[in-house]
Amino acid sequence: MERRLAAILVADVVGYSRLMHADEAGTLAALESRFKDMIEPLVANYRGRIVKLMGDGALMEFASAVSAVQCAVEIQAAMDAANESLSEDRRIVMRIGVNLGDIVVRDDDIYGDGVNVAGRLEALAEPGSVTLSQTVFDQVRGKVPFDFEDLGHQNLKNIPEPVRVHRIWRRGAATGGASPTAPSPKPSRAKPSIVVLPFTNMSGDPEQEYFSDGITQDIITDLSQVSAIFVVARSTAFTFKGKPTDIGSLTRQLKVGYVLEGSIRRSGSRIRVTAQLVDGATGWHIWSERYDRDFADIFALQDDISKCVVSALKVKLLPEEATSIAHRFTTNAEAYEYYLHGRSYLFGGFGDRYSLRLGRELFIKAAEIDPGYARAYAGIAECDAALWICGGTDISYQEILANSNKALSFAPNLAEAHASKGLALFLSGHVEEATMAFERAIELDSELFEAYEWYGEVCKNTGRFSKATVLFERAGELRSTDYIPLVLLRDCYASLGLQEQSVDAARRAFARIEAELIRRPNDAMAISCGAATLVSLDENLRAEEWARKATTISPDDHLVHYNAACTYAVIGRFEAALERLEYVFSRTPRVRSWLLGIVKHDVQLDSLRALPDFQNFVDRLEADAPAQSEERR
DSSP: OEEEEEEEEEEEETTHHHHHHHOHHHHHHHHHHHIIIIIHHHHHHTTEEEEEEOSSEEEEEESOHHHHHHHHHHHHHHHHHHHTTSOGGGOOOEEEEEEEEEEEEETTEEESHHHHHHHHHHHHSOTTOEEEEHHHHHHHTTTSSOOEEEEEEEOOTTOSSOEEEEEEOOTTOOSSSOOOSSOOOOHHHHSOEEEEOOOEEOSSOGGGHHHHHHHHHHHHHHHHTOTTSEEOOHHHHGGGTTSOOOHHHHHHHHTOSEEEEEEEEEETTEEEEEEEEEETTTOOEEEEEEEEEEGGGHHHHHHHHHHHHHHHTTOOOOHHHHHHHHOOSOSOHHHHHHHHHHHHHHTSSTTOHHHHHHHHHHHHHHHHHOTTOHHHHHHHHHHHHHHHHHTOOOOOHHHHHHHHHHHHHHOTTOHHHHHHHHHHHHHTTOHHHHHHHHHHHHHHOTTOHHHHHHHHHHHHHTTOHHHHHHHHHHHHHHSTTOOHHHHHHHHHHHHTTOHHHHHHHHHHHHHHHHHHHHHOTTOHHHHHHHHHHHHHTTOHHHHHHHHHHHHHHOTTOHHHHHHHHHHHHHHTOHHHHHHHHHHHHHSOGGGHHHHHHHHHHOGGGGGGTTOHHHHHHHHHHHHHHHHHHHHHO
């Protein structure tokens, strides 16, 4: 491997899935033309190199930061010119991020934190713009004829230290209709900003947590639809759940002006909600209210809270925003409660068949009460897809897709329905359609955990490890107690040869696993994942002990046995690893084709690939694959 300093440029097409869905052949032809006729000559002119094309984007390197920035700006100008004669729905618009850093070169590809930071900067960019790290800005300041906007220090995914970021705006830049001629103001300065803390459950019953959490999440969703307010993401807000909070420190930490907090007490059919809006600078309550209502009035209560907050912040609520806030997927309070309760079980633990079945029954009950409840059908499909992976259901792909499509027939823009459809499509062998469904889900809801988690698994199981790392990092952020995304992230970094990042992910995963085992000491899935993770931390004897314990606790769980096989393979117990794999595939005929895809790309099994017995094992499975694929179709 070679190390060197380079300027890295990452470019990505905005709305790629939408463009492909509208006109696949035309989009591919247009992209090919633009890369060949516009981008490749520009990169060559600035003595750069296109490292690789990634369908909807590209990775490039330059010897000079000045050359990289000039090329980035010219690429955006060329894209603008090509878009001028096109209707908005056919325009190809890019985001670009540029960083200067150390890279690792292997087989003409490049890796390392320098590349990772460039990718994160691209994700921060507005459509049609270029974002730079401070290291690039220091090199190009005074040497290029562009204006810069200082965006301050930003926390980038999987980058330990904040990075100071700058943005270039070009006159007439294409952003899907708007053409900014100057840097746009930061959201926190342009409009009121608020964090909604999880409402406290005052019912005296821990089982009611799902209800107070669900109400909080819906209030966050309502306020997020008001364009005149900046609302902190729910994933960030929920990290403060159950923690004593100093309002002044909190608002300074999150850089927001206001905090909405409250409590919920439920007794029979009555519900009491208190809510208060606090000015972070003074600590004064600028609005507070106590509501005593029948549970049947829960939707009107949520509307009242959201509209009172908007009024207290003295912002204008647009008519379409008022309509959006008032829209509910159901008007039946009982169905709504069953749905909230079902969501609390859906991700009670990956591989937890008991929780998934409970969640499924609650979603079914919600759909029975309100046959037009889109979220309930999406929940049923999500539970069925997760149970299918766990080997805990006889439901067919057609039934999972039917419930996803039924949800979409009632609510075409329901993110969780697109996510469940994506998983069902992948399990049935339709990878490209699954990818489009997941990207649509993320476009509709950038905080939908299951969309990132499942999309990441699709990418990992089809060998797209770089994309998977981004998705698993995001999933891990969205659910700070879930260990599964970090376990899979560790595998993806290992597959990319990034050992330092792989070990870091393993440490983070194991910390979450230990916390989970305090709550549920005999959770076989957590123990088996812990065994596989301990190997990365060079604790082989302990790993073997954990693997043995997990399979003893759950002798019929094929995922637990698969994790044990991976553990045995890495520590060199090849016969035990093959024995576990044979056991897994003998008990899972319905998921055999799906599991085969995992085996082919799992870096933990690399030590087995040279063994004749393992190759014979894979050959036998592949011989069954055509029949399996036909059955899936």
